[in-house]
Amino acid sequence: MAYFDAPCPLLPDLIDRQSRWLGEKPALICDGLRWSWQEFGARLRGFAAALAQSGIEPGDRVVVIMDNGAPMLEALFGTLRAAACVVPLNVSVAPAALAAMVEDCGARAVIVSGKYRAALDPSHHPGVKLWVSAELGSSDGPWLDFDAWRHRPPSAELTRYIEQLVIAPDSACNIIYSSGTTGIPKGIVHDHQRRMDWARSMALALRYDSRAVTLCPIGLYSNISWVSMLSTFVVGGTLVVERHFDPAKTLATIARERVTHGSLVPIIVQRLLESADFSHTDLSSLNALMCCGSPLPLPLKRRALSDFGCAFIELYGLTEGVITTLEPEEAAGREMSVGKPLPGTEILLLDDEDRPVVRGASGEIVSRGHITMTGYFNRPDANAESSWRDSAGRLWLRTGDIGRLDDEGYLYIVDRKKDMILSGGQNVYPADIEAVAVNHPLVAEIAVIGLKSQRWGETPVAIVVPRSTPASADAAAEELREWINARVGKQQRVAGVALTNALPRNPNGKILKRELRKTYAHLEASVA
Numbered sequence: 001m002a003y004f005d006a007p008c009p010l011l012p013d014l015i016d017r018q019s020r021w022l023g024e025k026p027a028l029i030c031d032g033l034r035w036s037w038q039e040f041g042a043r044l045r046g047f048a049a050a051l052a053q054s055g056i057e058p059g060d061r062v063v064v065i066m067d068n069g070a071p072m073l074e075a076l077f078g079t080l081r082a083a084a085c086v087v088p089l090n091v092s093v094a095p096a097a098l099a100a101m102v103e104d105c106g107a108r109a110v111i112v113s114g115k116y117r118a119a120l121d122p123s124h125h126p127g128v129k130l131w132v133s134a135e136l137g138s139s140d141g142p143w144l145d146f147d148a149w150r151h152r153p154p155s156a157e158l159t160r161y162i163e164q165l166v167i168a169p170d171s172a173c174n175i176i177y178s179s180g181t182t183g184i185p186k187g188i189v190h191d192h193q194r195r196m197d198w199a200r201s202m203a204l205a206l207r208y209d210s211r212a213v214t215l216c217p218i219g220l221y222s223n224i225s226w227v228s229m230l231s232t233f234v235v236g237g238t239l240v241v242e243r244h245f246d247p248a249k250t251l252a253t254i255a256r257e258r259v260t261h262g263s264l265v266p267i268i269v270q271r272l273l274e275s276a277d278f279s280h281t282d283l284s285s286l287n288a289l290m291c292c293g294s295p296l297p298l299p300l301k302r303r304a305l306s307d308f309g310c311a312f313i314e315l316y317g318l319t320e321g322v323i324t325t326l327e328p329e330e331a332a333g334r335e336m337s338v339g340k341p342l343p344g345t346e347i348l349l350l351d352d353e354d355r356p357v358v359r360g361a362s363g364e365i366v367s368r369g370h371i372t373m374t375g376y377f378n379r380p381d382a383n384a385e386s387s388w389r390d391s392a393g394r395l396w397l398r399t400g401d402i403g404r405l406d407d408e409g410y411l412y413i414v415d416r417k418k419d420m421i422l423s424g425g426q427n428v429y430p431a432d433i434e435a436v437a438v439n440h441p442l443v444a445e446i447a448v449i450g451l452k453s454q455r456w457g458e459t460p461v462a463i464v465v466p467r468s469t470p471a472s473a474d475a476a477a478e479e480l481r482e483w484i485n486a487r488v489g490k491q492q493r494v495a496g497v498a499l500t501n502a503l504p505r506n507p508n509g510k511i512l513k514r515e516l517r518k519t520y521a522h523l524e525a526s527v528a
Contacts, residue, residue, distance in 0.1 A: 010167050010192040011199065011230065012081045016041055018236045029257060030070050030241040037236070040073075047078025048162045049154035051109065054130045058083035059171060060108040064221070065089045065098060065116045068243045071134050071146060072220050073229075075111045080192075083165050084109075085172040087187070088221035090426075093489035095119040097185070097432075101177050102128070105187055105377060117143060169193035175377055176223050176319050178427060185429075187377035188319045198321075198371040199230035201342050205325050207288040207311060208261060212237030215254060215262035217245040223319040224293060224425060228263040237261075247275035251283075258285040265293035265425025266457050269304050278307075286310035290325075292317060293425025294457035295413065301335055314338055316413060320386070320397055321372035322347065322365065324411050337410040345369035347411065348396065349403060354388060362404045362414045366396040373397075419513050421450030421458045426491045428460055430513075433492050437484050442466050442476060447503050447511045448494065452524045459495040459527050463516055466499055473499050495527035 009017060019027075019041020027040035035043065056062065062079040064086060066072040079086040087105050089098055091113075098119050102110060107128050110120065114135030122131050122142045134146040154162075173195040175187040190198070206227070208214075214232040216239055218225045232239045240257050242250060245268055253259065264272075269291055272278060289308055292315035296304070304312045305328060316338035317323035324347070326339030341347050348356050349363030357363040366388050376382040388396045402414045421428040430448035437446045445465040450458035462484065470476035477497040485493040498520060504512040 008196065008200075010169060010196050011173070011233065012044075012077070012083075012167060014196075015044060015077065015081075015233055018233070019044075022236050025236070026238045028070060028073060028239050028241065030068075030073075031243065033070055035070065043074050044078045044081045045159075045162050046154070047074050047150060048082035048165075049158050050150050050152060051079065051082040051084060051130075052161060053152065053154060053158055054109070054149075056082060056084055056109050056130060058165070058167070060084045061087050061105045061172075061175065062109040062111065063087045063089060063102050063105065063107040064111050065091055065119070066111065066113040066134070066220075067091065067115075068216070068220050068241050070241075071113075073239075073241065074150075076220065076229075080167075080173060081162065081165075083167045083171065085175060087175045087177075089177065090221050090489070090491075091116060091219060092426075092491050094487065094492075097489060099124060101185065101187070104185075105175055111146070167192055170374075172374070174226075176221070176226075178319075178429070185432075186379055186382050189374040189377050191374050194321075194371055194374065195230070197344075199234045201323075201344065201371060202227050203231040203234045205323075205342055206231060206261065206290050206313060208232065208235045208237065210236050211260060212287075213240060213258055213260045213285070214238065215240050215242070215250070215257075215259045217242045217250055217268060218263065218265065218425070222425075224263050224265065227290065227292075227315075228261070231261070245271075247271045248277050251275060251277045251281040254286070255282045260285055260287040262286075262289050264289060264291045266291060266296050266300065267424045267455060269296070270300055270455075273300070273303055273307060283309055288313060290315050294422035298335055305331055305335070316411070318397075318399055319373070320399075321345075321369065322367035322397060322399055323371065326410075330410075334406070334410055337406070337412050339411060340409055341367070341369070341411075342371070345371060348390075349405065350388065359405055359407060362402055365399040365401045365403045365411070367399065368394060368396045419449070421448075421460055423450070423453070423458050423460065423491060424456045428458075428492050430460065433460055433462070433484065433488055433494065436487050437462060437464070437480070440480055440483055442468075442470070442480055445503055447513060447516055449513050449516050449520065451495075451517065451520065451527055453495070453527060460492065461520065461523060461527060462494045462497045463503065463520065464497055464499055465501065465503060470499075496523060498523065 019037045022037035024036045027037040028035040062084045064075045109130035111132045117133045131142045133143045136145040170191045173192045177187050178185045208231045214228045216228040288311040290313045311328045314326045324339045324341045347367045351357050351363050386398045404412050433448045434446050444467045447463045451461050453459040481497045504515040
């Protein structure tokens with residue numbers, strides 16, 4: 001006799017079930033607002049009905065550009081309930097980048113917080129059929145007011161349609177974009193089955209259970225926040241969303257709401273530990289905190305392991321899918337390790353000839369497993385570049401990171417093969433900043449590198465060959481820094497500009513950024 005007629009439910013169906021059985025248990029806490037699980041499920045179904053009533057169909061891409069809060073949670077997961085694909089965009093990037101991503105994903109709907117409405121011109125995106133803005137008050141051209149649009153009563157037929165909607169496991173769940181200012185960044189696609197597998201694996205690795213009360217202080221567009229959200233929803237816990245991170249307020253929230261879990265980045269860990277309120281805040285409710293996004297300096301990691309009074313788990317991973325974790329019980333003596341891969345995930349290290357290296361040697365990290373992305377959206381070139389096939393024909397994901405494995409199989413990150421900068425837990429790509437800076441009349445050549453920063457982990461610095469010798473090098477460098485920062489996203493602002501006569505290159509003309517990082521390491525103290 002078969003008692004189960006389907007595999008484990010996908011996320012939208014799981015949330016529906018949780019909302020029926022968890023009833024009045026809090027699902028979301030934000031700014032004094034509390035949604036029960038029952039209300040959360042009803043709101044998601046209502047949002048899904050509003051999308052369907054506006055002509056949004058399963059598989060359509062719905063862009064969400066919003067500040068943290070209940071409306072964003074409703075938009076993210078209401079979109080999934082409608083079997084559409086949600087595309088949350090980083091609110092800190094420049095308007096040109098937002099427009100490029102809206103166009104690249106073929107968006108059919110755009111949902112924004114009011115202050116981001118001016119960043120997009122609907123006339124430039126004829127493929128978008130639905131424009132919705134919070135804080136609007138009334139319709140304005142193609143823009144519909146979020147509250148008025150959202151609360152139009154659905155017909156009984158539409159309500160049944162949403163309740164009976166079947167989501168295909170291999171259909172796109174979300175697209176999370178890599179960083180970008182100019183040009184087109186890469187959209188990382190996860191289907192519903194892989195996202196659900198990822199959520200269950202993360203919940204297990206990070207010690208979630210039904211009592212979880214999870215702090216979410218990072219933008220909900222970030223994959224780091226998706227760790228918090230999905231792990232909490234899988235176990236039927238409570239999500240505590242903060243609109244903005246503030247050390248004192250965050251510590252007060254932990255104590256007031258009896259927070260048990262959270263997903264953090266190193267800069268947040270540092271600012272919490274350095275807060276004057278840390279030593280006298282009741283943190284006894286904490287069960288496990290996860291940190292990822294950039295390497296943890298050893299002194300900070302040791303303090304976090306000891307001072308939070310809970311399991312502190314460092315995670316290494318990519319939105320594309322590879323994940324390792326270091327169990328706190330195994331950290332003694334190997335604090336600089338990022339641990340071992342999650343169950344169901346496999347890693348190898350390759351040399352420059354794509355041959356597996358011997359244990360102890362360094363090589364590029366490649367990974368495979370059930371949580372790996374479906375691929376980059378409409379980017380066969382990027383998919384090919386990021387893939388490696390072994391002798392058995394199995395496909396592996398290239399990370400671009402260099403690592404080594406010790407004798408016990410613990411992974412250590414040695415360097416990054418790519419030049420990506422990890423600043424405040426966010427990926428910053430030097431080429432995007434360089435593409436902006438070359439438009440300044442002073443710039444003949446430029447290379448953007450990441451230097452160590454006590455505050456951000458890393459911070460971008462521009463090394464520039466000027467077209468002509470300026471009267472004052474210091475004044476010219478400062479003027480250029482301000483010019484660049486006015487034209488890039490907040491997280492991509494350069495901390496400094498250094499002028500030089502030439503950039504180091506290899507025989508093929510490629511700029512040697514590793515040499516630049518060595519040459520300009522002395523600037524780290526001034527840009528920290």
